[in-house]
Amino acid sequence: MKSIFEESSYNELKSRISNLNENSEAAWGKMNVGQMVWHCQGPLNxxxxxxxxxxxxxxxxxxxxxxxxxxxxxxxxGLPTAKFLKTNDDKNFDTEREQLVALMDEAYSHREKAEWEPHPAFGYFTAQQWGQMQYKHLDHHLKQFGV
Incomplete structure (x- = not known):
């Protein structure tokens, strides 16, 4: 499984995100592209x-x-989305994409960190599992929008 902490995977995700635009359409689900990039910030937060x-x-x-x-x-x-990661509000795509990339950069800067605080709902993850989880979530939604 790829990880956001691996340089090649991190760069791949950033490249795919750069291929999104405000007119990108979802192949499934209810979110528009601005809402999706806002949503993807949640697990990084x-x-x-x-x-x-x-x-x-x-x-x-x-x-x-x-x-x-x-x-x-x-x-x-079409998996259900946690309520706190849902929005019906219009989101500014460019602003939200910049914020998403900034959070990815910050997470990647901690790639050598051996131990992470526990997830508030799921408990402890290894550093490898945290990185894989972040990659998997972003990959899922980037595929949703065709990149």
Whole structure:
């Protein structure tokens, strides 16, 4: 599984994001491209401890969903989105894309970090799992928008 902490994968994601534009359309789901790049900031905000979105530890999440966050199996199209990562508001695509790339850059700058704080809902992840999880989420949504 690729990781946002691997230089080639990190650069690949940034290149794919640069191929998005304000007219990019989703192949599935309800988000427009501005909402998607805003949404993709959420997991990066969590890993960087900028916010925990009010999440609480969940044994159900740990037992049934945790491994799917970082394994090689692609997520199916149309998975439900956590309420705190949803928006119906119009988002400025250029502003949100800049913020997403800045958060990716910040996360990548910590690529040598051996230990991370636990996820507020899922608990502990290894550094490798954190990196894979970030890659998998971004890859899922970039595929959603055809890049």
């Amino acid at each position: 969590i890993i960087l401890q900028k916010t925990d979105y009010g999440m609480k530890p969940s044994w159900v999440a740990k037992l049934f969903f945790k491994k799917s966050l970082y394994n090689d199996k692609p997520w199916r199209k």
